[in-house]
Amino acid sequence: MDFRFTDEQRMLADTASAFMQEVADSSATRQAMISDAGYCAESWQRLCEQMYWQGILVPEACGGLDLGFVEQIIVLEAMGERLHCSPLFSSVIATLALRSVPESAIAFSLLERICAGDIVSLAHTEARPDWGSEGVGVTASIGESGWTLDGCARFIPFGHSANTFLIVARHAEGLGLFVADNNQPGVHCQRVQTMDQTRAMADLTLTNVSVAREYCLSTDFEGTLDAVLDAARILLAADQVGGARKSLELSVDYVQERVQFGRSIASFQAIKHKAADMMVKAESARSLLYAAGCIADEWLSGYSDERALCEAAAMTSAAAGEAYFFTAGSGIQLHGGVGITEEYDIQLYFKRARSTEAYLGNPTAQREVVARLLLDGDS
């Protein structure tokens, strides 16, 4: 047991924070979020070439760094701190999906392409009635010449910029995972306008899309999808924890400077106590996040099972979602009038807190997952 960063992990965190400071200050973020793609292509290229974070979880054989989940969390936390607009999250989830299906030449080459900077997005849900397998809205039917896909998937992060989609589709016997390129006939993906502009989203429509047999990576993907989504919740929580900590920092900086009644408003207990509550939530979510990172590492290496991953993900997601929304919402309050202006960044954190809190299941849904593990069945 050693629940602190190794020297290498600490170096990675320092590098990540320095790089983010360089490419993702407030004005860069504001520029990127209103651009057509919703991210800055040049920063993405630098991230892929100089940082190589897209390769952190990719096996060495495919050109990746083959590092751990904790390392992936470290960079996502730094990105969340800066509201970085980036398709990295998409490619990491795709990486986890590709690592979880039976080995194949297609999966191997997709992992290589992720390392080369291609954006690969998992398209799995209509998010109705839920974010899991119940929400899968694409159907796959098998014929003489291979598979045919039809239907919709929504809320695909940076899907409009994806080179390739990993599509979860329901076939006669369960769920499968299929590969389709964005320029294939019948594939149509379009960005949707979102309240949080820093995490661009797209809808995917598939009309009679033909997929050759070898591009079906799994026909038994249901359990795997659950585990991949659990891992994705932990990755998202890293973004949330980074954002929560920064919301606190921005707010404390602001109240230190703001003078009323002849003193810094940071000296009022009403303000201090709110800030203390923000820190308690943010740091506790951070502890859960790092623990979840360790458990996800154990899951990747086969030491712990899907149940442990599921519990860790649900706990972390609930805590991080709440912590971010609380710190960003309280942050607006501590900023007073300027908190609701377009000019100050705290409102951008508030919006990202809202969008990430709901994505892949809100805290209430996550607590129900925990409740099911604790209260239902024999265990």
Added chain:
Amino acid sequence: MHLRFTAADEEFRAQVADWLSENLVGEFAAVRGRGGPGDEHCFVEERKAWEQRLAEGGWTCIGWPEAWGGRNASIEQQVIFNEEYARAGGPGRVGHIGETLMGPTLLAFGSDAQKKRYLPGIKSGRDLWCQGYSEPSAGSDLANVRTRAIFDEPSQRWRISGQKVWTSLAHESDYVFVIARTDPQQKSHKGLGFFLIAMDQPGVTVRPITQLTGTAEFNEVFFDDAVCSAEDIIGEPGDGWKVAMGLLGFERGVSTLGQQMLFQTELDEIIRIAKSNGSAQDPAIRQRIAEAHIGLRAMRFNSLRMLSGVADDASLGREAMIYKLYWSSWHRNLGKLAMDVLGPDAELLLDGPYELGRLQSLFLFTRADTIYGGTNQIQRNIIAERALGMPKEPRGTAT
């Protein structure tokens, strides 16, 4: 960063578990799971004997250096010991103030003579200690201490007069450590001394405080020309504040993990009741049980982060400052959850005149959790000022 224990650590875990299961039997079987917070008045004689049994097995003060009888146990081993202790139902430690507060303070600030005089009694489980900090007019404002210490030249002894309050286990203790004013000219945290005083003397009177639970864990302690020798002051007159603050830093060590295992048994009991009386199907209760579970796990990982950080720079980081606020709020909410899970039956006592069930005690006593050891409001001040660097509240002039 990883959460897995080494094979050697797991072996240590098995050793601890074996010893506990072999020894928590016979006369000690009845004290399993008893004597924790809110239950400290129970089985005191048995728990005193248990301290000595633990000491004979080499399981007291395991984090101390070997030279003073400890095992020099690593943080991991201390975590494991506390977890296994709580898992086995080890009773609330009557020796914990000596082991976790007085001992480390002596090791850090005491003279060799003081260490030789006091450490062996703590180590062997023979001497029990209590803490004399709070006073009627010095609660959260500890610097307002009014108990006086005057050095009597002819007898070469310190004479202590004043009153302490909220002293747990005072009526069972052999010694008390006391902060008292050595310089009456000074009003704040200056001019204080840190004294080691025997309880069994004419100048010391203990009066229990009956709580809302009907039981009495806390006491008032009156000092009326109580005495201690010239050697029984740690550091110099005027060093008292420094020593006292150092001691508070020891308060949030590995014993927090053991405390959490007790919390886990309480939560398990609530879950068991919820499943059996159907409240586990109530969506609102499900949310709160899940939240309690998540909160307890967060507490554990907060502690592990804090303890792993100690290995880095020997100081407790920002995580340590949130600990008290976090657990006390969590525990208080758990008490209310217990009542809501019990439903109408929560109101019914086990027996007259006022015999509370375990969860009823939990509900009532957890109202103290957010007060003693620094109220939640004081904790928030500490977090804001020390962890977040926000300005201190200006001090008033009223006395």
